[in-house]
Every structure is written in C-alpha cells, then in structure tokens.
Amino acid sequence: MDWINNRKILIVGLGLMGGSYAKALKRLGYSVSAIDARKSSVEYALDNGIIDEGSDHADKKIISEADTIIFAVYPRIICDWIRENQAMFKPGIIITDVTGIKGNIVYDIQDILREDVEFIASHPMAGRELSGVENSDDRIFRDANFIVVPTEKNSKEAVKWCSNLGQILGCRKVSVLSPAEHDRMIAYVSQLTHCIAVSLMTCHDDPKIADYTGDSFRDLTRIARINENMWTELFFMNKEALLSEMDAFIGELSSIRKYIESEDEEALKEKMRTSTARRESFDK
Amino acid sequence: MDWINNRKILIVGLGLMGGSYAKALKRLGYSVSAIDARKSSVEYALDNGIIDEGSDHADKKIISEADTIIFAVYPRIICDWIRENQAMFKPGIIITDVTGIKGNIVYDIQDILREDVEFIASHPMAGRELSGVENSDDRIFRDANFIVVPTEKNSKEAVKWCSNLGQILGCRKVSVLSPAEHDRMIAYVSQLTHCIAVSLMTCHDDPKIADYTGDSFRDLTRIARINENMWTELFFMNKEALLSEMDAFIGELSSIRKYIESEDEEALKEKMRTSTARRESFDK
Numbered sequence: 001m002d003w004i005n006n007r008k009i010l011i012v013g014l015g016l017m018g019g020s021y022a023k024a025l026k027r028l029g030y031s032v033s034a035i036d037a038r039k040s041s042v043e044y045a046l047d048n049g050i051i052d053e054g055s056d057h058a059d060k061k062i063i064s065e066a067d068t069i070i071f072a073v074y075p076r077i078i079c080d081w082i083r084e085n086q087a088m089f090k091p092g093i094i095i096t097d098v099t100g101i102k103g104n105i106v107y108d109i110q111d112i113l114r115e116d117v118e119f120i121a122s123h124p125m126a127g128r129e130l131s132g133v134e135n136s137d138d139r140i141f142r143d144a145n146f147i148v149v150p151t152e153k154n155s156k157e158a159v160k161w162c163s164n165l166g167q168i169l170g171c172r173k174v175s176v177l178s179p180a181e182h183d184r185m186i187a188y189v190s191q192l193t194h195c196i197a198v199s200l201m202t203c204h205d206d207p208k209i210a211d212y213t214g215d216s217f218r219d220l221t222r223i224a225r226i227n228e229n230m231w232t233e234l235f236f237m238n239k240e241a242l243l244s245e246m247d248a249f250i251g252e253l254s255s256i257r258k259y260i261e262s263e264d265e266e267a268l269k270e271k272m273r274t275s276t277a278r279r280e281s282f283d284k
Numbered sequence: 285m286d287w288i289n290n291r292k293i294l295i296v297g298l299g300l301m302g303g304s305y306a307k308a309l310k311r312l313g314y315s316v317s318a319i320d321a322r323k324s325s326v327e328y329a330l331d332n333g334i335i336d337e338g339s340d341h342a343d344k345k346i347i348s349e350a351d352t353i354i355f356a357v358y359p360r361i362i363c364d365w366i367r368e369n370q371a372m373f374k375p376g377i378i379i380t381d382v383t384g385i386k387g388n389i390v391y392d393i394q395d396i397l398r399e400d401v402e403f404i405a406s407h408p409m410a411g412r413e414l415s416g417v418e419n420s421d422d423r424i425f426r427d428a429n430f431i432v433v434p435t436e437k438n439s440k441e442a443v444k445w446c447s448n449l450g451q452i453l454g455c456r457k458v459s460v461l462s463p464a465e466h467d468r469m470i471a472y473v474s475q476l477t478h479c480i481a482v483s484l485m486t487c488h489d490d491p492k493i494a495d496y497t498g499d500s501f502r503d504l505t506r507i508a509r510i511n512e513n514m515w516t517e518l519f520f521m522n523k524e525a526l527l528s529e530m531d532a533f534i535g536e537l538s539s540i541r542k543y544i545e546s547e548d549e550e551a552l553k554e555k556m557r558t559s560t561a562r563r564e565s566f567d568k
Contacts, residue, residue, distance in 0.1 A: 125498035145496055175495050188488055189501040195540050196480060196504065201559035203536035204472055210566045211459050212429055214409035217473040219503045220480065224563040228556035235544050235552070246541045250534060252487035256479050257530045260519050268519070272512035275485035279508040282494045 007031055010066035012081060014041040014054070016128060017098045018072030019136025022050045024169050027138065033062045041133045050133065063088040071097040074233060075105050079112060086114050095119045096162055100186060102149045102179040104237040110153050120158040121149040123182065124171060125190070129225045138170070146171035149182045187241035192249055194231060195242075197224040291315055294350035296365060298325040298338070300412060301382045302356030303420025306334045308453050311422065317346045325417045334417065347372040355381040358517060359389050363396060370398050379403045380446055384470060386433045386463040388521040394437050404442040405433040407466065408455060409474070413509045422454070430455035433466045471525035476533055478515060479526075481508040 009025055011018045014036035022032045022045065033053040036042050042054040055062055063069075063085055071078045078097060095117060099105060106121045113119050126144035128135060146166030150159050159176060166174040177185065200217075201224040209217075235242055259268040293309055295302045298320035306316045306329065317337040320326050326338040339346055347353075347369055355362045362381060379401060383389060390405045397403050410428035412419060430450030434443050443460060450458040461469065484501075485508040493501075519526055543552040 125496070127498070144498065147496065173495050177496075185490075185493075185496050188490075189493065189497045193484070193500045193504045195537060195544075196484070197500075198555055198559040199533060199537040199540055200477070200480070201562050202555050203532045206469075206472075207565075209469075209473065209562075211457050212409070212431065212461075212469050213473045213566075214411070214428065216477045216481075216507045218566065219506055220477045221559075221563050221566075222503055223500045224559040226556045226560055228553040228560070231556065232549055232552050236547055236549075239544060239547075243541065243545055246537065246544075248487045249483060250537060250541075253479060253483040253530065253534060256483055257527060257534075260479075260523060260530075261527055263520050263523075265516055265520075268516050269512040271482055271486050272510045272515065275482040275505075275508040276510055276512070278485050278493075279505050281491075282497075282502065282505075 007067055008033065008065050009068045009070065010035065010062060011051070011070050011072055012036075013071060013073035013077075014038070014045055014051075014133045015072060016131050016133070016136050017124070017126075018070075019045060019050055019133035020126070020138050020140055021070055021072060021098070021169070023136060024138035024141060026050065026052075028168055033066065035059065035062060036133075045133050050136070058085045058088075060088055064090055066090065067093055069093065069095045071095070071099070074230060075099045075101060075237060076233060078105060079108050082109060083112055086117065089114065089117055091116050093117055094158060094161060096122045096165065098122070098124055100190065100234050101238040102182045104183075106149065106151055106179050110151060118155060118158050120154050120162045121151075121179070122162050122165065123147045123149060123186070124166065124169065126171075129222065131227055141169045141171050144171045146174045147182055148174065148176045149179055150176065151179060183238050183241045184245075187238055187245040191231075191235060191238060191242045192245045194223055194226060195235075195246060196249070197221050198226060200224065291351060292317065292349050293352045293354065294319065294346060295335070295354050295356055296320075297355060297357030297361075298322070298329055298335075298417045299356060300415050300417070300420050301408070301410075302354075303329060303334055303417035304410070304422050304424055305354055305356060305382070305453070307420060308422035308425060310334065310336075312452055317350065319343065319346060320417075329417050334420070342369045342372075344372055348374055350374060351377055353377065353379045355379070355383070358514060359383045359385060359521060360517060362389060363392050366393060367396055370401065373398065373401055375400050377401050378442060378445060380406045380449065382406070382408055384474065384518050385467055385522040387467045390433065390435055390463050394435060402439060402442050404438050404446045405435075405463070406446050406449065407431045407433060407470070408450065408453065410455075413506065415511055425453040425455050428455045430458045431466055432458065432460045433463055434460065435463060467522050467525045468529075471522055471529040475515075475519060475522060475526045476529045478507055478510060479519075479530060480533070481505050482510060484508065 008031045011034045014034045026032050032051045034051045039056040045051045109119050126140040148162045163174045201221050292315045295318045298318045310316050316335045318335045323340040329335045393403050410424040432446045447458045
C-alpha cells in the first residue's frame, strides 16, 4: 500500500477539496479518477485536465480499478456510499477522507468496512471561502496543517501512508491525533471561530458598516461567508466538544467584560500580555 | 486654512501613526516637523529623512512655525499638552488628531482651546501589529477608511479641510460621523474585535496549537498581539459603548449556541445566510 504501487486514485466528491486533491495528485504523476453526482462538475474536471476519468454514478470500472479512494464529500454520505459500493473495491486498498470531524464517523466506517480494506481518517486544514471544482486550487495545501487521525484499528503502515499523503500534497506540518483529540482541537480552532465570525456579522445590522471598518473587522469576518449546509452538519456532528469550547470562550470574554466594567487595569493588561505572547509564538 | 497655505505641519508623537503621517505628508511636499519625548525616535526620523525638523521637548520655534498640528499621542495626553503649549501656537491654525475614541476627548479639547484656533477630530482606521516610528509605513492608508468627527463647534471649512487630509493621505473612503456615532461604531468594529481576539487566544492554553490551526484561527487572532497600554486606555475611555457591544455580541453567540444545542437547523442556517450576505457586500 505504498505510494509507488498506488497508481490509481479515485476521488469521491468533486467540490473545492476533491478538485484540489485531484490537481495536486495529477501534478505528482498519479492517475486520478473521480465520481460526483453533479455531471457538470465531472465534465468540467475532464475538460480542464483535472482528472483522467470520471463518472456521475458509481461506475464499476472506475471503482474496481482504484488503488486508493479519497472521500471528499459531506461526512454523512461516506458510510452509505461505502456500504453500497464496497463489493466493487479492489482487494487490500486503502481509503481516507478530508472531513472536518472524526469521532462521529470513523468508527462507523471502520465497523462496516470489508476486512481486507483499511480506512485511515485524515483532515487537511485547508480551504477557501468559495466552493466547487471550478474554484479548486492545489496551492491551498502550502500553508496548511495536515492531521492524520488513526483509531486502534489502524495499522502503523496506514498511519505512515497517510502522513506521506499530507507531505506529498505539500502541507506545512503533519500531525497525528486521536479522533477525540482531533474533535476537541477542531471545535476550538475552527468551529468556534466560525461561530464567532457569524455572530460578529449578525449581531448588528448596519448597511454602511463597510465604510467604517478597518482590517481587524474584515479579518474577523472573512469566514462569515459560510456554506450553511456543510457547517451546520459539522457543528451538529461535533456538538458536545463545540458547546464546551463556546462556553469556555463566552466565559473568557465575560471576564474581560468584567475587567473593563470595573476598570481593573492590571487584570486586563495581564490578559493582553498573555494573548500577545501566545500569538507571537505563531509567527516564529 | 486650505492645504495650499498650510506648508508647515507639526506632528506631536512619533510612533507608528505619527511616523506614517510624516512619511505620507513629506512625500506630498509638505515641510514636516515632529515633537516626541523619546529622543531616539526623533533622531531616527531625522536620520531617515522622515521629518525635516524635530525635538524631544516643546520647542518654541517648531511650535510657533506650525500651520497645522496633528496629535498622534495617547488620548489622555492631548489636553494637557495643548494647555501647556497653546500660547506658542501661530494665530488661526488648525489642529487634528488620530485617536480611536472621540466623545471623551474632543469636547474637552475644544473647551480649553484658544478661540482663534480650531480643533477638528479625525480617525484614520489604519494600523499595524507593530509600534514605533521604525515600523511606520504610509502604505497603511491605502485600504483604510478615514472618519472626520466634527462637533457643533466646528466650521464647515474645517470639515472640508479634514476630509481633504484623509484624501491626500490616500485613504479609500472618507466619512463624517458625530462623536457619539463614531464611538458606537468603533466599539463594534474595532474594540469588540480586539476583545474577541484576546479572549480566543487566552481561553485555552495549548502550546502546540500552532501545529493544528488553519487560516481561520490565524485570521481571528492576528490582532491578539496588542499594545496593552494603548488599548486599555481606549477601552476604559469608551466603556459604555464597548460594554453594550460586548453584550450584543455575547447575546448573539449565545443564541447560536442554543441553536446548536437544540439542533435547530433552520435557525442556524438562517444566521449563516445572513452573515454570508452581509460579508459578501464588503467584497464588492
């Protein structure tokens, strides 16, 4: 199951992420096929040389020839798709995904999967505020962190294979976390930030706001342009961890509110010194 | 008091903003002087051709020759400085500032100011996460909004003059707001965003966080590198408006929290559609 022998890669789901994977892997010399129910996405990818082969349905030839399958679809779809189509899988293949939550899906997938096939979860922390294969871009991996998320069922070889996938995509840093660790972390650094951006944008209705904003407001609301179907699904599937992070953040912001109300200069400055020191360590 | 006759401009306070004003105005052909108690800042600016003349104290020659004075110091300092030095001002000059809060200072300044001199407040919504004249850069005005903040005491000519200042600095858009409107707006788009960024950075202590973050967390915490002395002063001087904005935001985020907890899909998606539509209008 190493990369030398994995010549044919099938991507299920040809949106922004699927298209970006296809571009990166084609550039590296792999034969890339794709399946997506949206005929126009498949045609676009074929016409623009993003994939070598494609279909708008679970095509037997494409599925049975794949040495690797990468799922770049909404999380709830993966299990059903595997259940319906795994009889066609080539023996001994390896499967991964790109999904932003893990605990709620990886165990289910591994439970229903054929014994001779291995599913190893992964999460490229990359994206854009746009969607669709037309906006795919393999440069999104350049500054991205890539997280491999094995369970106890995964082999060391699969962890190594998947880490290598993150590296060849061009990701900045590859880490390994358990599903629970991943979901707690993602609730904090990704899901909470999206909740904050949306709230900041919706807590006031001032149509002239763009005339008065500086960079800070623009930065904090960039991700307020949000795919409501995908993110609602991700939030609900990671509800417990996300609610706990929201509570921690609301508690912290309420402390800062209290320091401002009581003009507790020293407590407020101490928070600012802590945030400055932590944020500086990012830019090193 | 038009720009043709205002040949000599004095900048009081040679930090990041003062230095950036000096660079922009020198480039336009004005004669620029500066006063700052930090001798090293004055020397740096003289050595690097950022100013034509400078002093580390309230030099009589420099002050009395100025046709315009721009205050780029902490807000609490301005009143005292004017009280101590206005006897030296040339008759009929015009004064402005760069301060991020207005209601708490403009009326005081106008109350103590000599009858023949006019103070018109303004606020360039530009900045960097760095400080000091060494980091000054007149390109910070390019995408900035510039707010002119007159009171009933200001003349139409001064509003026009100050709007023109924003234009020649190269700002993207110049608006006029009352002090109360300005302070409410700034509490929302600038002060609240800084409180959020600090809270997001301090609500968890995970030294490995940089290995797992994506662009969204980096965007939302860029301004968590914060000058604790300046921002504490700004927060306290605009306390009422800021607390009200913090309450509105915490209330909104708590609503979103409730929608996630109860899995109210439609209410959550509606918020996301609103935030997406509002944020899109920024990028037009």
